[in-house]
Amino acid sequence: MASAITQCSTSELTCSICTDYLTDPVTICCGHRFCNPCLCLLWEDALTPNCCPVCREISQQTYFKRIIFAEKQAIPTRESVSRQLSSSTMLICGRHQEMKNLICEIDRSLLCFLCSQSPRHATHKHYMIKEADEYYRKKLLIQMKSIWKKKQKNQRNLNRETNIIRTWKVFIHLRSMMISAEYPKVCQYLREEEQKHLEGLAREGRIVFEQLKISQTRMAKMSVLLRGMFEKLKEMSCKADVNLPQDLGDIMKRNEFLRLAMPQPVNPQLSAWTITGMSERLNFFRVYITMDHKICSNHKLLFEDLRHLQCSLDDTDMSCTPTSTQYTSSWGAQILTSGKHYWEVDVKDSCNWVIGLCREAWTKRNDMRLDSEGIFLLLCLKVDDHFSLLSTSPLLPHYIPRPQGWLGVFLDYECGIVSFVNVAQSSLICSFLSRIFYFPLRPFICHGSQ
Numbered sequence: 210m211a212s213a214i215t216q217c218s219t220s221e222l223t224c225s226i227c228t229d230y231l232t233d234p235v236t237i238c239c240g241h242r243f244c245n246p247c248l249c250l251l252w253e254d255a256l257t258p259n260c261c262p263v264c265r266e267i268s269q270q271t272y273f274k275r276i277i278f279a280e281k282q283a284i285p286t287r288e289s290v291s292r293q294l295s296s297s298t299m300l301i302c303g304r305h306q307e308m309k310n311l312i313c314e315i316d317r318s319l320l321c322f323l324c325s326q327s328p329r330h331a332t333h334k335h336y337m338i339k340e341a342d343e344y345y346r347k348k349l350l351i352q353m354k355s356i357w358k359k360k361q362k363n364q365r366n367l368n369r370e371t372n373i374i375r376t377w378k379v380f381i382h383l384r385s386m387m388i389s390a391e392y393p394k395v396c397q398y399l400r401e402e403e404q405k406h407l408e409g410l411a412r413e414g415r416i417v418f419e420q421l422k423i424s425q426t427r428m429a430k431m432s433v434l435l436r437g438m439f440e441k442l443k444e445m446s447c448k449a450d451v452n453l454p455q456d457l458g459d460i461m462k463r464n465e466f467l468r469l470a471m472p473q474p475v476n477p478q479l480s481a482w483t484i485t486g487m488s489e490r491l492n493f494f495r496v497y498i499t500m501d502h503k504i505c506s507n508h509k510l511l512f513e514d515l516r517h518l519q520c521s522l523d524d525t526d527m528s529c530t531p532t533s534t535q536y537t538s539s540w541g542a543q544i545l546t547s548g549k550h551y552w553e554v555d556v557k558d559s560c561n562w563v564i565g566l567c568r569e570a571w572t573k574r575n576d577m578r579l580d581s582e583g584i585f586l587l588l589c590l591k592v593d594d595h596f597s598l599l600s601t602s603p604l605l606p607h608y609i610p611r612p613q614g615w616l617g618v619f620l621d622y623e624c625g626i627v628s629f630v631n632v633a634q635s636s637l638i639c640s641f642l643s644r645i646f647y648f649p650l651r652p653f654i655c656h657g658s659q
Contacts, residue, residue, distance in 0.1 A: 225263055226251060232446040233350050237261055237268040246443040249357055250436075311335040346446070352464055353442045359471060360435035366474040367428040373477065374421050380608070381414040384479075387640045391484060391628070399485055406482050417477040417608075427472040434467060476595070477608045481636040488635045491619055494549040498652050500539040536561070540572050541652030551619045553632055554654060556612060560591040562656035564616060565601075566627055568648045579604060583648060585627040585641045587616070600629075600639050607639050622646055 224231050226247040233245040239261045252259045260267045300309045300319065307321035314334040325335050336344070385407060392403040442460060545566070556562050568583030579586075579601055586601045589611055598607040610631070616638075617630035625644035630637060 227443075227447070229447050232443065233353070239264050239266040239268065244443070246353060246357075246439065246446070250440065250443075253436075310337060312337075348461075349442060349446060352461060353439060353446075356435055356439050356442065356464060356467075359468065360432060360439065363428050363431050363435060363471065366472070367425060367432065369474055370421055370425045370428065373475075374418070374425065377414070377418055377421065377477075380605070381410065383605075384607075384639075385410060387637060387642065390626075390640060390642050391487070391637055394490060402485055406484070409482065410479065413479050417475070417479070420475050421477065424472055424475045428474075431467070431470070431472055438463060438467065479609050481610050481631060481634040483635045484637060485635075487630065487637070488617075488632065491551045491617060491630065494551040494619065496543075496550045496552055498552045499542045500652070500654060501542050536655055536657050538653075538655040544569065544649045544651055545620060545622060546649050547622050549619070549621050551617060552652070553615045553617045555614065556589070556616050556656070557614050559589075559656040560596070561589060562654070563588045564618065564654050564656075565629070565652075566618070566620060566650040567653045569651050570648070572651060572653070584653075585644070585650075586653065587629045587638065598638065600641070602641065605639075609638060610634075612638065618652070620650065622650070 221242070222231055223229065224234075224244040224247055225241070226243055229244075231242065231244050232247075234242055235245045235248055236242045237248075241261050241263045243262070251262060258267050301307075302309055302321035302324060305321050305323045307323060309319040309321050309324075311320045311322065311325050312318070312335065313320055313325070313330055314336065315330075320330060320335065324330060325333075388403070388406060388410065392399060392406075438460070445460070554564055556564070563586050565584070565586035567586065571577070571581055571584055579588075580603070582602075584601050588599045588601070590597050590599070596611050598609065598611050599605060600607065612631040612633065615632035617628075617632050619628040619630065620626070625642070625646055627641040627644070628637065629639055
């Protein structure tokens with residue numbers, strides 16, 4: 210009967226993955242219990258959705274549950290007895306033939322009572338072995354959780370860098386097309402400037418691409434190092450307790466080094482190249498747009514949609530919680546069906562804004578979706594302390610400085626062109642090229658109060 214109870218209790222305290230006593234135990238939805246480190250490593254390597262290693266039930270959430278370490282000692286096993294026998298000879302002081310039941314706080318050495326009173330250790334603080342084991346074991350678990358969080362953050366940064374690399378060459382190619390389309394509109398003597406601009410863009414594009422590749426490689430190596438240290442800590446958690454204080458000191462030093470060496474993600478940004486004569490040329494088509502100050506009831510939904518799209522495109526670590534800023538949507542009173550038109554909007558007092566042109570039918574929609582047809586918008590969004598510029602049709606990020614004063618909007622209806630200009634820099638932000646406008650367009654502005 211006692212043997213059956215012991216076997217049942219032992220199975221409750223044993224992880225079915227590593228077949229050892231539970232370390233930082235986790236109980237998942239199906240009720241099975243595992244070591245938290247074992248489950249983290251198993252689920253990271255799994256290609257399928259997270260499921261229980263025992264019953265294969267899919268688990269969407271974990272529930273943490275602490276098990277007192279004294280429970281381990283209450284039911285001795287063959288492994289624990291052999292460990293105690295092998296370590297008992299190490300706990301006898303060779304000089305005084307006394308039991309080493311104290312640990313020095315300074316050098317973490319094992320001492321008997323007489324050794325602790327020696328001149329070398331008399332001024333140091335000492336702990337009983339059992340108390341010290343529990344103290345260092347808690348520090349060990351804290352270090353494991355800290356390293357795992359660093360590894361997850363590094364993986365998110367690695368995914369972000371990989372996503373940018375996947376689209377970077379396409380972005381540089383599209384931007385080259387935009388710039389090439391801008392220069393034929395100016396005088397012939399600007400050909401040399403155009404060539405320098407394109408060469409500078411290509412050079413900056415190569416430099417940033419190499420930075421992204423280097424960052425990607427560093428993050429991949431850091432991911433391997435963090436996993437290796439995590440597995441080392443998992444292995445240490447199963448060792449004899451007497452070796453724990455000495456080994457943990459080295460691990461904590463390595464963890465501090467990895468914390469300082471954590472690679473940071475690259476925030477790519479191209480230079481704002483001035484295009485000579487662009488502002489003067491656009492001013493020939495300047496018009497004064499009057500806005501119908503109609504506050505749209507769905508203006509908050511527009512920015513919530515944009516915020517979630519940006520978080521999914523660039524950084525899953527960003528906060529996607531909508532802000533409490535009040536937004537105002539205004540439509541242009543003019544309906545544009547032909548000709549060339551240029552106007553400017555002051556955006557210096559707003560961090561979040563949407564400016565451009567849209568088909569008149571979109572102004573009457575209730576959802577104002579950003580993936581709708583017939584909208585040609587430039588969007589600025591602030592997430593945490595990071596500003597992002599994006600354009601619609603389709604939603605595309607632009608890695609260039611945002612305008613902090615006046616923003617110019619140019620429409621060439623017959624040629625199918627909509628361009629956005631940084632007025633202070635006299636530089637191109639982005640263009641919609643070779644579009645076919647078979648519907649009326651109205652200017653659109655949506656901005657926040659800060």
